[in-house]
Amino acid sequence: MVPLSWYLALGAALFVIGTAGVLLRRNVLIVLLSLELMLNSVNINLVAFSNSLGDFRGQIIAIFVIAITAAEIAIALGILVALVRNKPTLEVDKVTIMKG
Amino acid sequence: MEQAFFLLLAVVAIVSGLTVVVTRSPIHSALALMVCFVQVAAIFLLLRAPLLAVIQIFVYVGAIIILFLFVIMMLDVRKEARTPFLKKWIAMAIAIVALLTGEMFALLLIGAQWQAPAFMLQSGEMSSVRDLSITLFTDFLFPFEVASVILLVALVGAIILTRQEAE
Numbered sequence: 001m002v003p004l005s006w007y008l009a010l011g012a013a014l015f016v017i018g019t020a021g022v023l024l025r026r027n028v029l030i031v032l033l034s035l036e037l038m039l040n041s042v043n044i045n046l047v048a049f050s051n052s053l054g055d056f057r058g059q060i061i062a063i064f065v066i067a068i069t070a071a072e073i074a075i076a077l078g079i080l081v082a083l084v085r086n087k088p089t090l091e092v093d094k095v096t097i098m099k100g
Numbered sequence: 101m102e103q104a105f106f107l108l109l110a111v112v113a114i115v116s117g118l119t120v121v122v123t124r125s126p127i128h129s130a131l132a133l134m135v136c137f138v139q140v141a142a143i144f145l146l147l148r149a150p151l152l153a154v155i156q157i158f159v160y161v162g163a164i165i166i167l168f169l170f171v172i173m174m175l176d177v178r179k180e181a182r183t184p185f186l187k188k189w190i191a192m193a194i195a196i197v198a199l200l201t202g203e204m205f206a207l208l209l210i211g212a213q214w215q216a217p218a219f220m221l222q223s224g225e226m227s228s229v230r231d232l233s234i235t236l237f238t239d240f241l242f243p244f245e246v247a248s249v250i251l252l253v254a255l256v257g258a259i260i261l262t263r264q265e266a267e
Contacts, residue, residue: 016197029130051147067251
């Protein structure tokens with residue numbers, strides 16, 4: 001039997017790795033991939049608590065998180081493609097089109 | 101036995117997660133993330149959530165990563181591979197990451213004293229998909245419908261965003 005805290009530690013570790021990717025990388029694609037990693041680490045926590053408390057609601061919230069993630073990533077990649085069509089760069093600190 | 105499996109999966113997940121962050125090429129990053137997602141799906145199986153494991157494989161590995169790979173291959177990403185990390189604000193970003201790491205693991209250590217009610221599902225017993233769906237389609241029917249509308253809006257939005265202007 002795996003203790004609950006191990007799952008929570010794994011979730012925290014993956015979340016921190018994802019945060020590091022979001023904050024440190026300059027390529028938009030890798031920032032988005034790290035964001036996925038963060039969302040998935042939260043899912044681990046939700047399912048671990050669902051198992052530990054014997055309640056389905058954690059799993060159901062995880063299903064919603066996955067659905068919203070799919071929507072989010074479709075929109076994000078759409079914006080990215082439109083952006084690259086207007087200004088061919090993928091670096092986060094060069095995307096300053098909306099700066100006044 | 102189960103702990104050994106968990107440790108194996110967790111180590112592979114963390115190593116591939118680190119690969120996502122440190123590797124230069126976005127393609128390698130996406131493939132490493134795929135490995136990480138498969139490990140997380142196996143961890144869902146260890147947590148007796150077979151439906152979540154299948155959804156994880158279908159949606160994340162089968163749809164999201166493939167979408168990423170399509171976009172990566174559509175865009176020309178070779179230029180950006182030279183300077184992968186931000187130069188400006190890097191000290192502040194590292195400080196924030198370190199602070200977050202410290203905070204999370206401190207909270208975990210403090211929270212370890214608080215014992216959750218011990219209701220781990222026993223080995224071999226999977227949470228049944230039937231009960232899960234009954235809860236999903238009774239108590240959570242409204243959020244379910246809202247999620248479907250959000251997915252529809254995202255679909256339409258993505259098509260409109262990427263549409264070429266007609267001459």
